[in-house]
Structure formats: structure tokens, C-alpha cells
Amino acid sequence: xxxxxxxxxxxxxxxxxxxxxxxxxxxxxxxxxxxxxxxxxxxxxxxxxxxxxxxxxxxxxxxxxxxxxxxxxxxxxxxxxxxxxxxxxxxxxxxxxxxxxxxxxxxxxxxxxxxxxxxxxxxxxxxxxxx
Numbered sequence: 001x002x003x004x005x006x007x008x009x010x011x012x013x014x015x016x017x018x019x020x021x022x023x024x025x026x027x028x029x030x031x032x033x034x035x036x037x038x039x040x041x042x043x044x045x046x047x048x049x050x051x052x053x054x055x056x057x058x059x060x061x062x063x064x065x066x067x068x069x070x071x072x073x074x075x076x077x078x079x080x081x082x083x084x085x086x087x088x089x090x091x092x093x094x095x096x097x098x099x100x101x102x103x104x105x106x107x108x109x110x111x112x113x114x115x116x117x118x119x120x121x122x123x124x125x126x127x128x129x130x131x
Contacts, residue, residue, distance in 0.1 A: 059084040062119070069125045076126050078106075081119040089122045102126075 045051070055062060061080040069075030078091050089106035106124025110117065 059087050061122075069127070073131050074127065074129045076129060077123060078126065079121070079123045081121055082108075083119040086120045087122075089124055091124045091126060093126055 054060075059082050061082060064078070064080045067077050067079070069077040086108055089108050091104050091106065092100040093102050093104070094100040104124050104126045106122055108120045108122045110120050112118075
């Protein structure tokens with residue numbers, strides 16, 4: 001009889017511990033940071049802001065992006081769009097602004113969707129960079 005009472009007591013303790021863990025987990029669910037969006041509307045960037053201006057020069061690169069090119073951190077991929085014509089997909093780079101003595105050749109593509117045709121989208125990966 002004492003063994004049966006002990007067993008029920010252990011099961012009861014286990015049930016309380018499990019219920020406590022479930023409550024703690026439910027309390028923390030969905031919380032990722034302290035950031036809270038303001039209720040009032042954000043102010044839009046004006047359409048005449050300089051970031052929306054077309055760069056000067058014929059077929060100048062637009063929408064330039066630089067992203068990590070490999071897992072080791074020794075490559076970067078540069079992407080951009082040219083609008084008027086293909087141009088070239090070469091990126092010149094170097095260790096100093098006045099000495100761009102390295103070059104990487106990239107590729108370009110373009111796509112159509114219904115009546116829209118994209119500009120020429122270039123991607124070029126610079127490899128063997130120093131960490």
C-alpha cells in the first residue's frame with residue numbers, strides 16, 4: 001500500500017512540473033525582441049529625394065548591391081542594373097582607390113513578364129579577397 005501511495009505522489013509531482021514547464025513555454029512563445037512598431041503611420045520618403053534620382057551618364061549602373069559571395073568571407077558579389085544597353089559586366093577593384101589593378105568578369109541576364117521587360121541585370125563575384 002505504501003508503494004502505491006509513493007507512486008501516485010511521484011506522478012502528481014511530475015504532472016505539476018510538466019504543467020509548470022508548459023505555462024512558462026506558453027508565456028515566452030512568440031517573443032523575439034523588445035521592438036514594437038508605432039501605431040502612427042511612418043513618414044514616406046519624398047519621391048524627389050536624391051536616392052531616387054537616375055545617376056548621371058549614359059547607361060550608368062543603377063540599383064547597385066553588394067552581398068557576401070561565399071561562406072568563408074573571401075568573396076563578394078556585386079549586382080547592378082543597366083537600362084539602355086548591356087554594357088559590360090566587368091568590375092575593377094584593388095587595395096586602394098587609385099590602384100584598381102584587379103578585374104572580375106560577371107554575367108548579365110534580363111527577363112520578361114507579360115508586357116514588362118527588365119533592364120540588364122549584372123552579377124559579378126570578386127574572389128580571393130583578404131579577410
